[in-house]
Amino acid sequence: xxxxxxxxxxxxxxxxxxxxxxxxxxxxxxxxxxxxxxxxxxxxxxxxxxxxxxxxxxxxxxxxxxxxxxxxxxxxxxxxxxxxxxxxxxxxxxxxxxxxxxxxxxxxxxxxxxxxxxxxxxxxxxxxxxxxxxxxxxxxxxxxxxxxxxxxxxxxxxxxxxxxxxxxxxxxxxxxxxxxxxxxxxxxxxxxxxxxxxxxxxxxxxxxxxxxxxxxxxxxxxxxxxxxxxxxxxxxxxxxxxxxxxxxxxxxxxxxxxxxxxxxxxxxx
Ligand code: C2E
Ligand code: CA
Ligand code: CA
Numbered sequence: 001x002x003x004x005x006x007x008x009x010x011x012x013x014x015x016x017x018x019x020x021x022x023x024x025x026x027x028x029x030x031x032x033x034x035x036x037x038x039x040x041x042x043x044x045x046x047x048x049x050x051x052x053x054x055x056x057x058x059x060x061x062x063x064x065x066x067x068x069x070x071x072x073x074x075x076x077x078x079x080x081x082x083x084x085x086x087x088x089x090x091x092x093x094x095x096x097x098x099x100x101x102x103x104x105x106x107x108x109x110x111x112x113x114x115x116x117x118x119x120x121x122x123x124x125x126x127x128x129x130x131x132x133x134x135x136x137x138x139x140x141x142x143x144x145x146x147x148x149x150x151x152x153x154x155x156x157x158x159x160x161x162x163x164x165x166x167x168x169x170x171x172x173x174x175x176x177x178x179x180x181x182x183x184x185x186x187x188x189x190x191x192x193x194x195x196x197x198x199x200x201x202x203x204x205x206x207x208x209x210x211x212x213x214x215x216x217x218x219x220x221x222x223x224x225x226x227x228x229x230x231x232x233x234x235x236x237x238x239x240x241x242x243x244x245x246x247x248x249x250x251x252x253x254x255x256x257x258x259x260x261x262x263x264x265x266x267x268x269x
Contacts (some may be wrong), residue, residue, distance in 0.1 A: 005052050008063035011043075019044055019058075020069060022077045025241040026251055026263055027093065027212065029236050030226055034255040034263055036093030038128070038234060039077050040241045041069065061099065071100050074115050077142045077144035080244040082118040087248050091253070095126035096157065100137035103129065103144055112153055128158040128179065135166050138173060145172045156212070160200065170207060178204045182215020182235065185225060194228070219264075 014020055021044055024037040062067040074096060081094065094115075105231060116125055127148065129138055145155050156177035157169060162185055170178070180197055187193025201211045213225035216235030219263045225233065239251055250261035 001031055006056060006059065008059060011056055011059055011063060011065060013044070013067065014043055015069060015072060018048075018072075018076070020061040022073050022080065023243055024247045025234055025239040026066040026117060026239045026247075026255070027095070027232055028238050028255075028263060029233075030231050032238075032255075032264065034089055034252060035091065035125070035232065036095065036126070037247065038095040038126075038241075039097075041073055042233060042241070056059070057097075060134070061101070063119065066099055067105050068095065068152075071107075072113055074111055078115050078118040081123070083196070084244070084248050085119060085123070087252055088123065089252065091124060092122060093124040093126050095128050097158065098127045098129055100129070103127075103138075103141035109143065109148060112148060112151070116152075118133065124152070124154060125154055126154040126177070128156045130158040131162060131166070131169065132159055138169060142173055149174050149176065159214075161196065167203070170203065170209075175207075175209055177210045177232070179211055179212045179214050179234075180225075180230065181245065185213060185216050185221040185235070189224065196230045197225070205229055208265070211245060 021042050022039045023042045023187060025040055026034045026232035027036045027038060029035050041057065043056050045051070057066070062070050077094060077096075081088065095115060112127075116123070123227055127145070129141070129145070149155060154176040155174060157173065157175050157180050158179045159181050160178045161181045178200070180200060184193050187197065204211050211230045212232035212234060213222075213230035214234050216222045216225060216233050216237045218237055221235075222233055239261055242251060251263055254261050255263040
């Protein structure tokens, strides 16, 4: 993806012109069944090189645009998926990245309720909070997160292992899932990464949390992470992030055994 220079003004215009769109990366369970997606923002510029989220998301944060960007993505995702709900496997979770500043937005519970009201009850909402955010900001959001979990919303700790590896977060935040960063997938068996991953998974599971291994790129990595205790997976081995059309017409039919471009099923290796 090209990382051409962009300005806050261009990003603001892009939001107005609806050029920032949701793409979807499948999440699969230990049997290789698709159980949901993570929504990842893409900036589609006509006739111009693409800009990576690693460029425009930090720019959105700096320019105070991340709250409107996230809201717009939630609205667009609700529109795109709710009109195709009959094609979704059940249950189906939809995850959004929620930086701490979005958690502070007092309208967040309202937007979550609005999102869910577009769907039948088998569609679940997941908020991904990142370990890269400052811990005090996340602690401040604990009450909001607890109330959202009470409303049936899941909270996942994203990028686990990349921030301060603050185990205190696991105790103080009401989390339902940890997403183990992809750096843990690449560690050889017996390496420090792999032993850390195993310890983090044991801890998370004993706290009643589900562990999702991110960034799995090969069957060997999936098997290793599954043996260590991961029960959900996301990564290029299954599928990269894709547009709504590819998700509905290529990925889900394959994953559901209806033909098409299958997400690779673990049992079919
Ligand atoms: P993230 O939330 O950790 O998202 C996962 C990133 O890893 C995505 O990059 C995804 O395309 C990439 N990925 C997934 N599987 C694999 C794999 O098997 N191998 C490798 N090498 N990479 C894999 P992407 O879409 O470029 O996004 C980068 C980051 O930008 C995200 O990391 C997230 O922090 C941020 N981001 C993206 N979309 C949004 C958004 O809508 N809102 C916010 N706040 N942040 C976003
Ligand atoms: Ca994420
Ligand atoms: Ca991540």
